[in-house]
Amino acid sequence: MLLEECEVLSNKTLASGLYEMKLEGPGICAQGRPGQFVNILVNPSDTPLLRRPMSIAHVNGTTFGLIYKVFGQGTREMSSWQPGHMADILGPLGNGWWPTDDRLPLLVGGGVGIAPINFLHQRLSQAGAPHQLIMGARSGAEHFLEHDPSAGITLTTDDGSAGIAGTVIDGLKAAISRQDNQAVTVLGCGPPGMLRALQSFTMSHEIPCQLAVEEMMGCGVGICMGCSVECRIDASLAQAGEGRRYRLACLDGPVFSAGELVLARD
Amino acid sequence: MTDLTVTLGRGLTLKNPVMVASGTFGYGDEVADLLDYSELGGLVTKSISLEPRDGHPPPRICETPAGMLNAIGWANMGVEAFCRDNLPFLAGLRTAVFVSVAGSSQAEYAHVIEAVERSALEIAGYEINISCPHVDKGGLEFGVSPEETEKLTSRLRAATERYLMVKLSPNVTDIGEIAQAAERGGADAVSAINTVIGMELDPATGIFKVQTGLCGLSGPAIRPIALANVYKVSQAVSIPVVGMGGIMSVEDVVRFIRVGAQAVQIGTANYRDPRIGLQIARELPGYLAKIEAPGLEEIRGSAH
Numbered sequence: 001m002l003l004e005e006c007e008v009l010s011n012k013t014l015a016s017g018l019y020e021m022k023l024e025g026p027g028i029c030a031q032g033r034p035g036q037f038v039n040i041l042v043n044p045s046d047t048p049l050l051r052r053p054m055s056i057a058h059v060n061g062t063t064f065g066l067i068y069k070v071f072g073q074g075t076r077e078m079s080s081w082q083p084g085h086m087a088d089i090l091g092p093l094g095n096g097w098w099p100t101d102d103r104l105p106l107l108v109g110g111g112v113g114i115a116p117i118n119f120l121h122q123r124l125s126q127a128g129a130p131h132q133l134i135m136g137a138r139s140g141a142e143h144f145l146e147h148d149p150s151a152g153i154t155l156t157t158d159d160g161s162a163g164i165a166g167t168v169i170d171g172l173k174a175a176i177s178r179q180d181n182q183a184v185t186v187l188g189c190g191p192p193g194m195l196r197a198l199q200s201f202t203m204s205h206e207i208p209c210q211l212a213v214e215e216m217m218g219c220g221v222g223i224c225m226g227c228s229v230e231c232r233i234d235a236s237l238a239q240a241g242e243g244r245r246y247r248l249a250c251l252d253g254p255v256f257s258a259g260e261l262v263l264a265r266d
Numbered sequence: 267m268t269d270l271t272v273t274l275g276r277g278l279t280l281k282n283p284v285m286v287a288s289g290t291f292g293y294g295d296e297v298a299d300l301l302d303y304s305e306l307g308g309l310v311t312k313s314i315s316l317e318p319r320d321g322h323p324p325p326r327i328c329e330t331p332a333g334m335l336n337a338i339g340w341a342n343m344g345v346e347a348f349c350r351d352n353l354p355f356l357a358g359l360r361t362a363v364f365v366s367v368a369g370s371s372q373a374e375y376a377h378v379i380e381a382v383e384r385s386a387l388e389i390a391g392y393e394i395n396i397s398c399p400h401v402d403k404g405g406l407e408f409g410v411s412p413e414e415t416e417k418l419t420s421r422l423r424a425a426t427e428r429y430l431m432v433k434l435s436p437n438v439t440d441i442g443e444i445a446q447a448a449e450r451g452g453a454d455a456v457s458a459i460n461t462v463i464g465m466e467l468d469p470a471t472g473i474f475k476v477q478t479g480l481c482g483l484s485g486p487a488i489r490p491i492a493l494a495n496v497y498k499v500s501q502a503v504s505i506p507v508v509g510m511g512g513i514m515s516v517e518d519v520v521r522f523i524r525v526g527a528q529a530v531q532i533g534t535a536n537y538r539d540p541r542i543g544l545q546i547a548r549e550l551p552g553y554l555a556k557i558e559a560p561g562l563e564e565i566r567g568s569a570h
Binding site for chain 2: 001046047049050051088215216218219221222223226227228230246251264
């Protein structure tokens with residue numbers, strides 16, 4: 001974890017409603033792992049008061065990328081940053097996806113959850129590690145990759161304008177059907193509805209699954225305890241005093257084993 | 267170099283008046299990578315209860331104009347795990363460490379202090395979070411009643427020889443009266459203010475932004491409320507007052523000193539930058555020189 005003054009190198013539209021920012025940050029790049037995030041100070045005034053947490057979307061040398069949507073005041077202001085702007089960034093924070101023995105990783109991303117999934121895809125590709133990538137969006141205009149199942153990239157769209165018409169679960173089923181009974185593991189990130197669907201699908205098919213959650217955060221480093229995530233309490237752990245019902249997205253996550261998460265309705 | 271030391275009584279001297287507030291610095295070790303604690307005047311831990319507490323369900327926080335709302339629900343590991351896992355680290359820091367104490371009965375507060383005392387680790391003292399619901403009094407907070415505040419303070423005064431600071435809530439009719447009750451009970455200092463009761467909701471659905479509905483507002487949005495309360499408390503008691511509420515800068519620190527605070531605590535600003543407390547402490551001599559103040563003592567209580 002370090003605080004780094006990062007220069008914005010580029011900041012532009014990546015796909016419909018989606019921005020990509022590239023920043024110079026040697027320290028963050030050296031330490032960052034897929035699933036980890038950075039916490040960005042939007043401006044030095046009192047509003048917005050809190051930093052904005054964003055997953056690392058890729059790392060190239062000493063440059064890292066963010067992929068984000070404009071949701072509110074903070075991200076709107078960030079979308080106006082020009083190359084040369086210096087940003088005060090704290091990171092890398094949290095825990096990423098952890099290695100999964102010899103199971104084939106199926107990477108599933110939706111919404112801005114595609115950002116950390118993209119980083120994981122990049123790292124596995126660089127390592128020559130076989131894996132499949134499944135990305136979901138409402139329409140083709142929101143995608144920035146090409147649907148190419150032979151290259152391990154499956155896109156889904158709600159409106160059928162690119163890739164498979166349907167949700168990431170349909171994409172996941174298609175990717176699984178292409179395997180010759182090889183054991184798989186699912187590594188996912190996306191909006192709450194997608195996480196619930198992934199949790200339900202993987203648990204009913206007994207597929208190991210690690211999900212990265214998105215939570216409102218106050219600090220990103222565990223000192224405010226605001227980003228609570230409800231977890232199932234294992235009775236034996238509870239007796240040992242370790243069965244904490246609420247864990248922190250920033251410190252204990254954002255990646256959790258799907259089986260331990262209690263995912264609330266929207 | 268301007269002398270920044272602050273004398274708080276009971277033999278306690280802070281190297282500078284800038285502390286970090288309870289609930290805004292976790293258990294203390296989370297941000298050890300980022301700062302040198304020895305540059306802080308003091309550190310107050312998150313509130314520790316006798317048993318571990320889960321805290322409130324999400325969402326626990328919400329950003330508001332120049333502030334934030336929270337309802338964490340005193341999520342903490344309980345005093346036994348705290349003494350075993352965190353207190354050794356805290357006791358080793360070269361800054362004044364205060365353990366914030368929470369309880370749902372007078373006895374629970376006392377048991378927390380007794381457990382910390384039994385650990386025989388060196389800390390400066392305690393800050394008593396009296397904004398806890400009193401289960402024997404129908405969940406009414408200790409801190410809204412002068413009688414309960416005095417009784418609790420004298421019970422805890424008997425439990426420790428260490429520094430005892432009582433943290434006051436602004437959500438009362440007369441904060442000066444509560445401060446006097448803490449003074450009569452034997453408090454060495456009072457700190458003020460805790461968060462201001464607040465609420466936010468989605469206009470389209472009516473759903474509260476923080477799960478509990480009623481929650482606590484902090485940040486620069488409450489600074490004028492905090493200044494007024496610290497001013498009132500300073501007029502009401504003769505023990506030291508530790509001021510807090512929305513401090514973001516060295517100028518804010520001096521504002522609190524001028525309304526009578528002996529020292530200050532930085533709260534919500536730590537979420538933006540955990541180093542802000544020591545940065546402000548570093549800037550303080552320069553700012554005092556700029557306003558031609560020889561020291562803190564010369565400007566304390568000078569608001570007019």
